Amino acid sequence: MSTAELSAEATRRPFTGRRVRFGDVALQVVAGAAALGVTVLVGLIIWKVFEQAWPAIQKYGLGFVTTVAWNPVLGHEVYGAGSFLFGTMITSFGALLLAAPLSMGIALFLTELAPNVLKGPVTALVETLAAIPSVVLGLWGILVLGPVLRTTIEPWLHSAFGFIPLFGEPSTAGASIFTAIIVLTIMVLPIVSSISRELFLGVPHDLKEGALALGTTRWEMVRGVMFPYARGGIAAALILGFGRAIGEAIAVTQVIGGGVFIHWNLFSGGDTLGSKIAASYQGSTTKLQTASLIYLGAILLVFSLLVNLLAQWIVRRSAKKHGITRGGHA
Amino acid sequence: MSAQSLTGPNPRLDRLPRRKAVNRIMELLAWLAAAIAVGILVVVVVSVFRHALPALNLDLLTKDPIPFSLTNAPQGLANAFVGTIVIVGIATLMALPVGILVAIYLNEFAPASIRNGVTLVLDILNGVPAIVIGIFVFGLFVVGHGQSGLAGAFALACLMLPLVSRSTMEILALVPNSLREASLGLGVPQWRTTLSIVLPQATGGILTGTVLAVARVAGETAPLLFVSSFVGTQTEWNPIHALQTVPVAIFELSESPDPADHARAWAAALVLLLFILFTSLAARWLANRNRSKLTAR
Amino acid sequence: MRKLGPSTRILALVALAGAVAAVAVSAAGASTNRHTATTITGAGSTFVQPLVSQWISPLGSAYGYELQYSGVGSGAGIAAITARTVDFGASDAPLSTDQFSACNGCEQIPWALGATSVLYNLPGVKNLLHMDGPTLAKIFMGQITAWNDPAITKLNPGVSLPSTKISIAHRSDNSGTTFNFTDYLSSVSPAWNSQIGRGVAVNWPVGSGGKGSSGVAALVSQTPGSIGYADVFYAIHNHLSYFAVKNSSGKFATPGLRGMLSAAQSDQKPAADNSLSIVNPPKKFANAYPISTFTYVIVPLQSSKAPDLKKFLFWAVTKGQTYGPKLLFAPLPKTVLVVAEKAIAKIHS
Numbered sequence: 001m002s003t004a005e006l007s008a009e010a011t012r013r014p015f016t017g018r019r020v021r022f023g024d025v026a027l028q029v030v031a032g033a034a035a036l037g038v039t040v041l042v043g044l045i046i047w048k049v050f051e052q053a054w055p056a057i058q059k060y061g062l063g064f065v066t067t068v069a070w071n072p073v074l075g076h077e078v079y080g081a082g083s084f085l086f087g088t089m090i091t092s093f094g095a096l097l098l099a100a101p102l103s104m105g106i107a108l109f110l111t112e113l114a115p116n117v118l119k120g121p122v123t124a125l126v127e128t129l130a131a132i133p134s135v136v137l138g139l140w141g142i143l144v145l146g147p148v149l150r151t152t153i154e155p156w157l158h159s160a161f162g163f164i165p166l167f168g169e170p171s172t173a174g175a176s177i178f179t180a181i182i183v184l185t186i187m188v189l190p191i192v193s194s195i196s197r198e199l200f201l202g203v204p205h206d207l208k209e210g211a212l213a214l215g216t217t218r219w220e221m222v223r224g225v226m227f228p229y230a231r232g233g234i235a236a237a238l239i240l241g242f243g244r245a246i247g248e249a250i251a252v253t254q255v256i257g258g259g260v261f262i263h264w265n266l267f268s269g270g271d272t273l274g275s276k277i278a279a280s281y282q283g284s285t286t287k288l289q290t291a292s293l294i295y296l297g298a299i300l301l302v303f304s305l306l307v308n309l310l311a312q313w314i315v316r317r318s319a320k321k322h323g324i325t326r327g328g329h330a
Numbered sequence: 331m332s333a334q335s336l337t338g339p340n341p342r343l344d345r346l347p348r349r350k351a352v353n354r355i356m357e358l359l360a361w362l363a364a365a366i367a368v369g370i371l372v373v374v375v376v377s378v379f380r381h382a383l384p385a386l387n388l389d390l391l392t393k394d395p396i397p398f399s400l401t402n403a404p405q406g407l408a409n410a411f412v413g414t415i416v417i418v419g420i421a422t423l424m425a426l427p428v429g430i431l432v433a434i435y436l437n438e439f440a441p442a443s444i445r446n447g448v449t450l451v452l453d454i455l456n457g458v459p460a461i462v463i464g465i466f467v468f469g470l471f472v473v474g475h476g477q478s479g480l481a482g483a484f485a486l487a488c489l490m491l492p493l494v495s496r497s498t499m500e501i502l503a504l505v506p507n508s509l510r511e512a513s514l515g516l517g518v519p520q521w522r523t524t525l526s527i528v529l530p531q532a533t534g535g536i537l538t539g540t541v542l543a544v545a546r547v548a549g550e551t552a553p554l555l556f557v558s559s560f561v562g563t564q565t566e567w568n569p570i571h572a573l574q575t576v577p578v579a580i581f582e583l584s585e586s587p588d589p590a591d592h593a594r595a596w597a598a599a600l601v602l603l604l605f606i607l608f609t610s611l612a613a614r615w616l617a618n619r620n621r622s623k624l625t626a627r
Numbered sequence: 628m629r630k631l632g633p634s635t636r637i638l639a640l641v642a643l644a645g646a647v648a649a650v651a652v653s654a655a656g657a658s659t660n661r662h663t664a665t666t667i668t669g670a671g672s673t674f675v676q677p678l679v680s681q682w683i684s685p686l687g688s689a690y691g692y693e694l695q696y697s698g699v700g701s702g703a704g705i706a707a708i709t710a711r712t713v714d715f716g717a718s719d720a721p722l723s724t725d726q727f728s729a730c731n732g733c734e735q736i737p738w739a740l741g742a743t744s745v746l747y748n749l750p751g752v753k754n755l756l757h758m759d760g761p762t763l764a765k766i767f768m769g770q771i772t773a774w775n776d777p778a779i780t781k782l783n784p785g786v787s788l789p790s791t792k793i794s795i796a797h798r799s800d801n802s803g804t805t806f807n808f809t810d811y812l813s814s815v816s817p818a819w820n821s822q823i824g825r826g827v828a829v830n831w832p833v834g835s836g837g838k839g840s841s842g843v844a845a846l847v848s849q850t851p852g853s854i855g856y857a858d859v860f861y862a863i864h865n866h867l868s869y870f871a872v873k874n875s876s877g878k879f880a881t882p883g884l885r886g887m888l889s890a891a892q893s894d895q896k897p898a899a900d901n902s903l904s905i906v907n908p909p910k911k912f913a914n915a916y917p918i919s920t921f922t923y924v925i926v927p928l929q930s931s932k933a934p935d936l937k938k939f940l941f942w943a944v945t946k947g948q949t950y951g952p953k954l955l956f957a958p959l960p961k962t963v964l965v966v967a968e969k970a971i972a973k974i975h976s
Binding site: 397472474477559560561564571586588 | 683712838847
Binding site: 021028044110112126137142247 | 349350352353356357359360361362363364366367368370371374377378381428431432434435436438439440441444447448450451452453454455457458459460461462463465466469470488491495519520521522524525545548549550551552555556559577580581584585592595596599602603606607610611614
């Protein structure tokens with residue numbers, strides 16, 4: 001019960017001296033203005049982004065989203081988001097593919113397997129991974145990870161699995177989609193694992209112990225009880241991790257190498273929506289180019305909003321579902 | 331005694347060795363996953379440490395950079411450290427009061443529908459990528475007026491706001507209603523109750539949320555690239571001008587071919603990392619202490 | 628002592644925050660007062676950045692100016708001065724008519740003369756390697772992929788070249804150096820001219836992008852077998868080799884002062900917009916380095932900082948040029964200097 005409801009109660013049973021004070025109204029107005037301000041801010045962000053992108057939206061319409069071209073040469077200017085959307089998809093899905101099993105493993109370790117003395121420190125360490133600024137990870141990516149990948153991992157993957165188009169010619173500069181995927185995985189990992197850990201902690205003990213009492217191994221209990229119970233939350237966690245990956249611009253632009261094409265070779269360079277904006281924005285010379293870059297930002301914004309709302313909806317739905325289930329076990 | 335003892339063949343018991351093996355493998359994989367995560371953290375932190383050592387000296391914090399220096403004159407990143415302190419400081423002053431007010435409104439005054447709506451708005455704000463915030467602030471403040479540290483601070487404040495609001499709301503919700511009821515019952519007006527009784531109980535949580543928000547934005551590069559990156563080499567305190575910041579400096583130095591630039595980038599990254607790690611851990615310790623203090627009532 | 632009530636504590640905290648804020652603001656104000664220096668801000672070309680960086684300190688002692696220059700690429704420099712977020716822009720590529728009208732009352736003034744070197748990283752080969760235009764175009768189009776390709780070995784008889792793969796490093800940002808380089812390739816290779824063309828940014832068929840001249844130098848330094856292009860200072864400063872490029876008279880010229888000055892002789896009369904084109908000079912300029920270029924400062928004709936801007940620019944095209952040679956920037960030829968000074972005089976408040 002909020003203070004508002006309590007004081008509304010009190011007014012219903014008036015006693016001498018009780019009246020609406022100026023201070024109450026003042027605080028409510030000021031605090032309400034702040035809340036209104038935040039709402040206006042978000043609306044302003046959406047509006048300002050679309051307003052600056054408008055010249056490009058007018059010129060290219062929705063076809064921009066699928067056009068694979070980015071030619072800034074004066075007289076031949078043509079812009080399209082296709083190759084960057086592809087880059088965003090392949091890097092974010094790649095990162096999610098690597099991060100999902102790792103996060104599940106970490107979360108399970110922290111809830112089921114870790115000796116008590118390790119639980120605290122390992123939890124703190126994994127969450128510390130989230131605190132590393134993206135520019136520092138990008139610095140590490142360019143100067144440490146990139147060369148290692150270029151000289152050892154990429155040639156090995158190419159020689160072992162080169163028949164798969166994903167593992168084509170190794171990159172020559174260490175900057176590639178593959179490097180970006182690794183860096184993004186490191187960023188997504190702590191988010192998904194900490195949410196999963198909380199979810200697993202929330203699985204009711206009686207459900208877990210019931211399964212174990214029936215003779216399942218621990219893994220079978222996890223697979224049969226914990227995963228289904230936490231299914232909604234895990235989906236939301238993965239979606240939030242995905243949202244983090246698509247929005248990352250700085251670290252990606254440092255390690256991805258740049259390029260405007262759709263290549264399945266993970267070892268080639270490329271660009272994502274965010275990394276293209278970060279790389280080209282300052283140097284944009286024509287109004288159309290600037291508007292096109294912001295159009296990329298608008299696409300990214302819409303994408304993030306959808307991802308965010310989807311995650312929220314899933315969380316709400318699964319919370320409702322579990323509420324009913326728990327109530328039913330009264 | 332074999333598995334096929336008294337009750338006849340039991341498929342589950344028969345497959346037991348295989349199921350136990352699968353279980354063992356899964357447990358090992360989970361241990362491996364945790365080891366990989368901790369390993370990555372250790373590798374990155376050790377990398378930063380090792381590469382930062384050659385340039386880790388007082389010059390880093392006290393001397394300004396000398397680009398394309400033909401001599402070996404001492405240089406550092408003083409302008410970046412000063413700029414970060416100023417910009418993050420102003421951002422905190424912008425985000426803190428607004429964040430607290432929003433949380434107060436949502437927790438103490440708002441009917442449930444508005445509370446859900448504004449909470450959704452805050453979550454949306456939290457999910458907007460930092461680079462889009464940079465585009466927004468660029469269009470709002472920089473076009474026509476030029477870059478400034480204030481615009482940078484505003485951008486960072488937009489990023490801090492949801493974090494401050496959310497943690498303030500959480501801690502306000504933890505403050506027991508009995509406190510509010512007692513105060514109202516004694517005739518204290520609602521505004522006084524909120525400000526003098528409820529809010530002081532929440533200062534610990536507010537502090538935690540602020541510290542976490544500061545740790546988050548101290549390393550933020552994207553928005554500052556657009557609104558505060560045309561900077562000089564001299565240390566500047568006035569936020570009306572564009573100020574150099576540590577993350578932008580690291581970003582620019584990371585793409586240089588000069589190993590001396592790289593060393594300075596690593597050193598700045600180490601200082602930034604240590605600051606963020608220290609504040610994150612402090613915030614977590616504060617949060618645990620507050621939670622136990624409030625819930626122990 | 629009695630403990631202070633909670634509201635008093637909060638009030639005290641707010642007062643303290645206010646006091647800190649007041650101190651900070653006044654300190655900020657004080658430090659700007661201490662800065663009796665006038666700040667002149669500029670942004671743009673990384674090509675000319677080494678030279679401009681050398682000017683910061685002597686300008687401060689001569690006039691008390693604080694020069695702030697951000698090397699963000701010629702394209703960004705043009706965009707910045709168009710939006711008036713800086714006092715001057717710098718670009719190696721002359722402005723197009725569209726850019727002039729967008730800039731609304733700007734002029735461009737040549738203020739330095741330099742050369743774009745084609746730098747490479749080939750460990751084990753110490754000789755000065757030769758290169759010519761058509762071969763270079765094929766390399767950057769991805770048609771020649773190995774160092775021991777016959778086209779390259781033909782240009783370098785007697786040098787044993789490895790079979791290392793060639794990797795290309797180009798600019799990822801809008802760059803006047805790219806304009807200079809692609810201008811050259813377009814004039815020596817009809818195929819390049821029709822398929823790719825010239826510009827501050829083009830659709831590179833192959834290669835990785837680096838940000839700024841530094842970025843290209845970084846890419847080349849890190850990757851054995853790579854070739855890139857950047858102002859010759861970046862090659863020297865990062866211990867990278869560069870090609871001697873064949874000019875129209877058949878001579879292989881290096882990007883040194885002699886090559887630049889010889890190329891500059893091929894266009895002694897700036898156009899109406901003060902631009903000059905000295906790329907691939909005709910064969911009577913026997914010593915010319917064919918990828919040389921003037922670089923321009925872009926200023927608004929009307930500026931609130933006009934007197935300081937004029938003083939700075941006059942200094943730059945005269946005294947400032949003396950800092951050039953050791954960075955491999957040749958001093959402005961007399962005819963160009965005259966035009967530059969006339970253009971600077973046009974700036975008014």
